[in-house]
Amino acid sequence: xxxxxxxxxxxxxxxxxxxxxxxxxxxxxxxxxxxxxxxxxxxxxxxxxxxxxxxxxxxxxxxxxxxxxxxxxxxxxxxxxxxxxxxxxxxxxxxxxxxxxxxxxxxxxxxxxxxxxxxxxxxxxxxxxxxxxxxxxxxxxxxxxxxxxxxxxxxxxxxxxxxxxxxxxxxxxxxxxxxxxxxxxxxxxxxxxxxxxxxxxxxxxxxxxxxxxxxxxxxxxxxxxxxxxxxxxxxxxxxxxxxxxxxxxxxxxxxxxxxxxxxxxxxxxxxxxxxxxxxxxxxxxxxxxxxxxxxxxxxxxxxxxxxxxxxxxxxxxxxxxxxxxxxxxxxxxxxxxxxxxxxxxxxxxxxxxxxxxxxxxxxxxxxxxxxxxxxxxxxx
Numbered sequence: 179x180x181x182x183x184x185x186x187x188x189x190x191x192x193x194x195x196x197x198x199x200x201x202x203x204x205x206x207x208x209x210x211x212x213x214x215x216x217x218x219x220x221x222x223x224x225x226x227x228x229x230x231x232x233x234x235x236x237x238x239x240x241x242x243x244x245x246x247x248x249x250x251x252x253x254x255x256x257x258x259x260x261x262x263x264x265x266x267x268x269x270x271x272x273x274x275x276x277x278x279x280x281x282x283x284x285x286x287x288x289x290x291x292x293x294x295x296x297x298x299x300x301x302x303x304x305x306x307x308x309x310x311x312x313x314x315x316x317x318x319x320x321x322x323x324x325x326x327x328x329x330x331x332x333x334x335x336x337x338x339x340x341x342x343x344x345x346x347x348x349x350x351x352x353x354x355x356x357x358x359x360x361x362x363x364x365x366x367x368x369x370x371x372x373x374x375x376x377x378x379x380x381x382x383x384x385x386x387x388x389x390x391x392x393x394x395x396x397x398x399x400x401x402x403x404x405x406x407x408x409x410x411x412x413x414x415x416x417x418x419x420x421x422x423x424x425x426x427x428x429x430x431x432x433x434x435x436x437x438x439x440x441x442x443x444x445x446x447x448x449x450x451x452x453x454x455x456x457x458x459x460x461x462x463x464x465x466x467x468x469x470x471x472x473x474x475x476x477x478x479x480x481x482x483x484x485x486x487x488x489x490x491x492x493x494x495x496x497x498x499x500x501x502x503x504x505x506x507x508x509x510x511x512x513x514x515x516x517x518x519x520x521x522x523x524x525x526x527x528x529x530x531x532x533x534x535x536x537x538x539x540x541x542x543x544x545x546x547x548x549x550x551x552x553x554x555x556x557x558x
Contacts, residue, residue, distance in 0.1 A: 200212065201453050207227070226465075226471045237501075240497065241496070244497055245497045245500060248500035251504065252330070253332075257511070271516050272515070273518075278399050279365065279397060279398050280399065280402060280503075281342060281360065281402070282341050282402050283404070284403055285344055285425060286344030286346060288404045289446035290341050294325075297329045298329060300500065301329050322372065323390070324343075324365050324366065324367060324390075326366075337503075337506075340396075345424065350427055357433070360398060361398050364397045365395070366391065366395050367390065367394075369390040400441075400509045401436065401441040402441060402444055402506060403443050405445055406447060410422065410459050410462070422466055429443070436509050437512035442502055443474055444476055445463070445477045
C-alpha cells in the first residue's frame with residue numbers, strides 16, 4: 179500500500195513533541211520511519227482503531243502551542259464562563275456556583291491520586307510535590323476522606339477537584355450508594371468515607387466528621403471516572419470481567435451523568451504498556467462502556483511517581499490532560515439551573531402544605547379504619 183500521513187510533511191515537521199514520545203507510531207500501522215501505511219481517501223471508512231490513531235496525531239499536532247493556550251484559559255476561568263445561553267435564559271438568571279466541582283471516582287488503586295498529582299504538575303506547575311498521597315507511597319494506604327484540590331493553587335481559582343475513596347468491586351452496591359449520596363447531597367473537604375467493612379480507626383472518631391463540617395459543601399458538577407488501563411487489559415485477557423462490570427455500573431449510574439452526558443473516562447497507567455496494549459485496551463473498554471473511542475476517553479500515563487514532569491517528557495500527555503479538564507468544565511457549565519424566583523418558592527411552600535394536609539387525612543383514614551375493624555370484631 180502507498181505510504182501516507184495523517185498530515186503533510188510540512189505539518190509533520192511542525193509537530194511539537196519529539197517523535198520518540200509519539201508512542202502510537204510504534205504500532206503496526208506505521209512503518210519504521212513513523213509513516214502511516216494506509217492511505218485514507220474517505221474519512222467515513224475509518225475503523226475505530228484508525229480513529230484513535232488519527233486522534234493521537236491531532237493531539238501531537240496541536241500540543242505545542244495548544245498547551246499554553248489551554249493553560250491560559252484554565253488559569254483565567256471563572257465558573258460559568260463556558261455557559262451557553264439556551265431557552266432564552268440570560269446568564270444573570272442562572273444559579274452559577276462560585277467554584278465548579280469535579281469529582282474523581284473509580285475502583286481502588288485506579289490512579290486517582292496519581293492523576294491529581296499529574297494535574298498539579300501540568301497545570302499548577304508545582305514540580306514534583308505530591309499533593310495527593312498515592313498507593314505507591316504506602317502499600318496499605320487508602321484515601322479515607324474526601325480531599326479537595328485547588329489545582330491552580332489560587333484563591334481565585336474557578337474550579338476544584340475532589341479525590342475520593344476507591345470503590346471495591348466486591349462491594350459495589352455499598353460504594354455506588356455512597357457515590358449517589360455525594361452527588362445528591364454535595365461533598366466537603368475532609369469528609370469521612372468510612373464503610374461498613376472498615377474497622378474503627380482509633381483517634382478518628384466523630385471529631386473528623388465535625389472538622390469536615392467547617393468546610394464549604396460543594397455541589398458536584400461533573401464526574402471523571404479514572405480506570406487503570408493495565409488492569410483493564412489483564413481483565414480482558416484473563417476473561418475475568420468483574421472489574422470491568424463494576425466500572426460499567428459506575429460509569430452508567432444515572433447520578434453520575436451531568437447534562438445528560440456520560441462521565442469523562444481517564445485511562446491511567448505507567449510507562450510499561452506498549453502501543454498495541456494501549457490502543458487495544460482503549461478500544462475494548464470504550465466498546466464495552468458504549469462510548470466514543472476518541473472523544474469519550476483520554477489516555478493519560480501518570481508518570482509523576484517516577485519523577486518525570488509531563489510537560490517535559492510528553493507534551494501530548496500534558497495537552498490531553500488539559501483538554502480533559504477543559505471538557506469537564508464545559509460539561510459543568512451546562513448543568514447550572516435557573517435561579518429560583520419568588521413564585522418558585524411559593525409553589526414549593528404550597529406543595530409542602532398540601533402534602534402535610536394529605537398526610538394528615540391519610541393518617542385519620544388509617545386510624546378510623548382500624549377503629550372500625552375493632553368495633554366489628556366486638557359485635558361479632
